[in-house]
Amino acid sequence: MRLSGAASGPQLATRRRDARPAAAPRPLPLLRASPALRLAAATQTQTVTSQVDVVGAPAPASEAAGSPASQPAPGSSPDDPFVWTSHWWPLMPVSYLRTDRPTPVTLLGMPLVVWRDGKGAWRVFRDRCPHRMAPLSEGRVEADGTLSCSYHGWRFSGSGACTRIPQALDPAAEAAACSSRRSCATAFPAQEMSGMLWVWPEDSPAAAAAAAATPVIITRRLQGAGRTIAEATEAYDAAKKQGTAKGKPPRQIDWFMRELPYSYEVLVENLLDPAHLPFSHHNINPMLNRSGGGPMPMRTNAPASATTSTATTAPASSEPGPGQAQAQAQTLPQHYPRPSGPDAEFDFVGNISKDGTLAFTAPHLITYTYRLGPGAEMLVELFAIPVAPGRSRFFTVAVPPLPGAPVRRPPMPPLRSLTLKRVASILSFMLDPVVTHHRMMNELLDGDSVFLAIQDELLREIEASVDRGVEAGAGEGAEPPSASTPAPADAEPASRNGGGGAGPWARLYYLPTQADNAVLAARRWLEERAGGGPFRAEQRRRLAGSRPNAAAAAGGSSGGLELIPRGSVVGGAPSREGRQAMLSRLDQHTRHCPACRERLDSIRAVAAAARAVQLPLLVALCVAAGAAGAAAMSSASLAAAGAAAAAAAAVPVWPAVALAVLFGLAWAAAGWVYGTAERMTQQFTFVDYVHAERN
Numbered sequence: 001m002r003l004s005g006a007a008s009g010p011q012l013a014t015r016r017r018d019a020r021p022a023a024a025p026r027p028l029p030l031l032r033a034s035p036a037l038r039l040a041a042a043t044q045t046q047t048v049t050s051q052v053d054v055v056g057a058p059a060p061a062s063e064a065a066g067s068p069a070s071q072p073a074p075g076s077s078p079d080d081p082f083v084w085t086s087h088w089w090p091l092m093p094v095s096y097l098r099t100d101r102p103t104p105v106t107l108l109g110m111p112l113v114v115w116r117d118g119k120g121a122w123r124v125f126r127d128r129c130p131h132r133m134a135p136l137s138e139g140r141v142e143a144d145g146t147l148s149c150s151y152h153g154w155r156f157s158g159s160g161a162c163t164r165i166p167q168a169l170d171p172a173a174e175a176a177a178c179s180s181r182r183s184c185a186t187a188f189p190a191q192e193m194s195g196m197l198w199v200w201p202e203d204s205p206a207a208a209a210a211a212a213a214t215p216v217i218i219t220r221r222l223q224g225a226g227r228t229i230a231e232a233t234e235a236y237d238a239a240k241k242q243g244t245a246k247g248k249p250p251r252q253i254d255w256f257m258r259e260l261p262y263s264y265e266v267l268v269e270n271l272l273d274p275a276h277l278p279f280s281h282h283n284i285n286p287m288l289n290r291s292g293g294g295p296m297p298m299r300t301n302a303p304a305s306a307t308t309s310t311a312t313t314a315p316a317s318s319e320p321g322p323g324q325a326q327a328q329a330q331t332l333p334q335h336y337p338r339p340s341g342p343d344a345e346f347d348f349v350g351n352i353s354k355d356g357t358l359a360f361t362a363p364h365l366i367t368y369t370y371r372l373g374p375g376a377e378m379l380v381e382l383f384a385i386p387v388a389p390g391r392s393r394f395f396t397v398a399v400p401p402l403p404g405a406p407v408r409r410p411p412m413p414p415l416r417s418l419t420l421k422r423v424a425s426i427l428s429f430m431l432d433p434v435v436t437h438h439r440m441m442n443e444l445l446d447g448d449s450v451f452l453a454i455q456d457e458l459l460r461e462i463e464a465s466v467d468r469g470v471e472a473g474a475g476e477g478a479e480p481p482s483a484s485t486p487a488p489a490d491a492e493p494a495s496r497n498g499g500g501g502a503g504p505w506a507r508l509y510y511l512p513t514q515a516d517n518a519v520l521a522a523r524r525w526l527e528e529r530a531g532g533g534p535f536r537a538e539q540r541r542r543l544a545g546s547r548p549n550a551a552a553a554a555g556g557s558s559g560g561l562e563l564i565p566r567g568s569v570v571g572g573a574p575s576r577e578g579r580q581a582m583l584s585r586l587d588q589h590t591r592h593c594p595a596c597r598e599r600l601d602s603i604r605a606v607a608a609a610a611r612a613v614q615l616p617l618l619v620a621l622c623v624a625a626g627a628a629g630a631a632a633m634s635s636a637s638l639a640a641a642g643a644a645a646a647a648a649a650a651v652p653v654w655p656a657v658a659l660a661v662l663f664g665l666a667w668a669a670a671g672w673v674y675g676t677a678e679r680m681t682q683q684f685t686f687v688d689y690v691h692a693e694r695n
Contacts, residue, residue: 093255104137117158118145126186160187194226221334232403251400262456264386275515296515298348335367446689607677621663628656
């Protein structure tokens with residue numbers, strides 16, 4: 001697709017689209033309320049359900065006996081409101097979880113606990129004991145494969161059923177108490193896929209059936225890689241038991257996770273914004289540089305039906321046959337999570353590639369496809385997860401070369417760009433790819449964290465003011481966009497930026513260029529289908545219930561529900577302590593990640609050892625220097641007295657000097673090791689990111 005317009009402007013490179021199936025026109029629900037951008041959609045493409053084993057609470061007896069066929073969850077249709085709890089969410093990489101104890105995780109404001117039962121299945125419960133609401137994450141995984149609450153010793157099976165109440169007077173009383181539904185812990189459907197634990201955070205009677213009928217939103221590339229690596233790992237483990245295994249075990253998918261101090265909505269905006277990369281992440285790699293920032297054409301892709309393909313497409317109401325499914329799988333792009341494609345897709349001219357595609361599959365998947373040359377393509381998969389108001393979770397993934405597949409190494413950068421720092425980075429990737437990948441991702445996220453946290457603070461305060469009935473943006477020059485406002489020639493229609501029930505962001509943001517088209521699409525989806533965000537509806541209800549009258553609301557009273565503590569400046573520059581909290585790699589990543597935590601412990605052990613030997617080396621240096629000085633003074637005094645024979649019998653000076661030099665070098669080396677280890681420790685704990693100092 002080539003952009004039309006002035007010949008002098010940057011254009012999208014023409015690329016083949018025969019890799020995309022000739023499916024029925026798929027609607028773009030993000031743009032439904034924008035008539036100027038609404039695409040015709042005659043039928044809706046069918047969704048292929050993933051064949052996975054869902055682990056969760058057992059279905060009620062009424063459902064097990066002759067219940068109707070399970071249906072996908074509400075919100076799965078492009079025209080339905082999105083239900084935040086009726087969705088498969090990526091919760092935590094399996095490699096981050098411990099098998100010997102429960103792990104607390106928060107999702108959508110709900111405290112959850114993850115643990116592995118005696119059968120090796122991962123379970124997800126609400127982090128609350130039904131006895132007296134003690135957190136189950138403080139409990140224990142017992143030898144019989146149950147989860148016990150450490151407060152009173154109640155035990156629960158993987159389904160959530162209570163199996164032990166020590167306080168019961170006799171076995172009959174215990175059995176009666178355990179048979180009550182009120183004794184059960186709340187269990188959610190969960191499954192493991194591609195090295196990630198996914199959860200369906202709904203506990204209704206129909207949750208298990210809806211979860212089983214709804215596919216996980218994950219790219220074809222990642223799902224296929226996870227399946228291939230799992231099969232290779234299983235074969236290697238079987239060969240190892242037989243003593244016939246050769247070589248190293250297959251490399252696993254490397255998931256990176258970081259907890260972030262700003263809301264899900266702001267994180268999604270940031271991930272859908274390639275225009276900020278050369279400025280916010282200047283000089284992180286040779287392709288990102290402030291001098292490379294400029295116009296970024298970004299246009300919505302044509303409907304899938306406008307393309308040609310060798311795949312056969314059945315009517316939308318029918319299920320694909322085996323041959324059709326195989327042809328469809330061979331022609332779908334790698335970044336597609338489903339046959340109908342993403343919810344919104346844009347071609348853009350970027351800094352990494354002049355031929356890129358940005359796709360958003362609501363609510364959590366963002367992909368970048370960079371075409372680097374004939375047959376060379378790079379796919380970046382990003383995940384945005386709502387944790388709580390003002391908190392989100394970010395995932396990205398590095399897929400290793402698949403077992404048996406040819407290894408394609410990336411092209412080396414030009415020699416003129418091979419600085420000492422870049423050479424060290426390349427060597428680090430070769431020697432320690434996982435930790436190096438995580439260190440570079442931490443640096444990338446640090447570049448955005450401060451101003452995204454401040455932006456989120458401002459937005460949440462203004463949203464709270466609007467929900468209390470206070471006019472947003474008064475006195476700040478913010479005006480709602482109108483059709484009469486002239487727009488740049490390369491901008492999308494004015495109706496995209498405001499109107500139609502849009503939130504306060506539409507009055508506060510000024511988005512005149514195509515570079516923000518993907519951000520606008522995501523915001524439209526949030527407003528039109530998802531209630532403005534995962535926590536907006538609840539905030540409105542709380543503020544409405546706390547408002548005694550309209551006069552109090554106009555005066556700014558929130559009934560004790562203020563989002564910002566009194567005395568702080570909303571949107572102000574953070575203090576030193578605030579910056580450390582916003583950029584804390586230790587709290588946000590390292591304490592969760594086993595690879596980085598192990599590396600930090602090793603570096604701290606080296607630093608402690610270097611510090612410990614410095615004092616003995618200093619004492620030895622002083623002793624050797626003193627002995628050398630004494631020997632030198634003795635030789636000098638004997639020589640001055642003319643006692644040649646005595647001088648010949650004196651202790652030589654050079655051995656003591658040599659020892660002093662040796663101990664001095666060892667002491668300096670220990671100091672260098674300690675200092676280097678301390679600087680390396682900062683890479684896992686806190687590194688301040690000051691844009692003014694990055695040249």
